[in-house]
Amino acid sequence: MKHILLTASTIMLTTAMLGISSVALSDDDNNRGQADHRYNDQPGYSDRQYDQTYRRAQQKRPGVAPVNNPQYVEECGSCHFAYQPGLLPARSWAKLMTGLDDHFGENAELPTEDGNLLLDYLLNNAADHSNFKRSVKIMKSLHPSEAPLRVSQTPYFLKKHDELTPNRVQDNPKVGSLSRCEACHTEANRGSFSESEILIPNFGPWEESEKEEKRSKYRQR
Numbered sequence: 001m002k003h004i005l006l007t008a009s010t011i012m013l014t015t016a017m018l019g020i021s022s023v024a025l026s027d028d029d030n031n032r033g034q035a036d037h038r039y040n041d042q043p044g045y046s047d048r049q050y051d052q053t054y055r056r057a058q059q060k061r062p063g064v065a066p067v068n069n070p071q072y073v074e075e076c077g078s079c080h081f082a083y084q085p086g087l088l089p090a091r092s093w094a095k096l097m098t099g100l101d102d103h104f105g106e107n108a109e110l111p112t113e114d115g116n117l118l119l120d121y122l123l124n125n126a127a128d129h130s131n132f133k134r135s136v137k138i139m140k141s142l143h144p145s146e147a148p149l150r151v152s153q154t155p156y157f158l159k160k161h162d163e164l165t166p167n168r169v170q171d172n173p174k175v176g177s178l179s180r181c182e183a184c185h186t187e188a189n190r191g192s193f194s195e196s197e198i199l200i201p202n203f204g205p206w207e208e209s210e211k212e213e214k215r216s217k218y219r220q221r
């Protein structure tokens with residue numbers, strides 16, 4: 001017991017020293033995101049320390065690696081949510097980046113040099129190069145010949161979202177489309193998609209309202 005207390009206070013002290021305001025050590029996804037920001041923003045940490053911590057966190061924490069490239073956020077997060085590279089395989093990103101002049105009906109072309117830098121970033125951090133839980137699951141759901149351009153068309157994604165009714169998505173003025181991850185997943189930009197963090201605009205938390213509805217539907221059968 002003494003040992004546990006000591007460990008807990010050491011963690012508190014360490015996090016306090018690092019200037020982290022909220023410590024939620026029990027929530028996997030949350031911590032994962034925090035760990036990344038924390039070490040990324042700490043100039044005092046060597047690359048090796050960063051890598052070690054990152055790897056440790058990666059082994060323990062489910063979710064997707066958060067975006068850690070400001071240029072990516074700027075260029076690919078201006079029209080929509082900056083989709084984490086770990087949400088699609090490298091082959092999908094390669095295909096998407098060669099068709100930016102007709103990107104889902106929009107012109108999202110970039111100067112060659114910028115495009116190449118972002119392509120490198122996407123390829124290096126793609127789902128097939130990540131051991132984060134969601135990346136692994138997305139990869140497992142895909143046939144090696146498949147290279148979807150949409151996260152929202154991967155089999156894993158479709159399976160996870162098949163209980164959402166149109167009134168919550170397409171007909172919900174505050175959502176509109178399943179491509180808008182951040183509309184429902186309150187921690188999406190930290191790479192965290194835990195069920196407990198889902199808040200559907202106009203409907204509320206998924207766990208309570210939606211599950212209750214499902215239960216009542218079940219009872220009616």
Ligand code: HEC
Nearest residue numbers: 075076078079083104106107108149150151152153177179
């Ligand atoms: C000029 C605006 C614009 C820019 C800039 C842009 N996109 Fe998009 N992107 C779109 C539109 C529009 C869609 C389709 C959204 C929809 O169907 O709701 C889209 C969809 C996507 C999707 C599929 C989302 C899904 O449904 O899973 C991905 C992935 C994506 N973009 C990646 C990128 C990347 C990577 C970049 C940077 C190189 C980028 N986008 C830059 C407009 C843009």
Ligand code: HEC
Nearest residue numbers: 134151152160168169177178179180181184193194195206
């Ligand atoms: C309309 C709201 C909504 C939008 C938009 C949405 N999701 Fe979800 N998401 C949900 C719900 C509801 C679930 C189901 C949670 C459950 O019951 O397990 C879910 C589940 C998930 C899960 C699995 C979580 C788990 O605990 O098993 C992932 C990963 C995920 N979403 C990622 C995304 C990504 C990436 C996007 C954008 C491309 C997105 N979602 C867009 C509502 C949404």
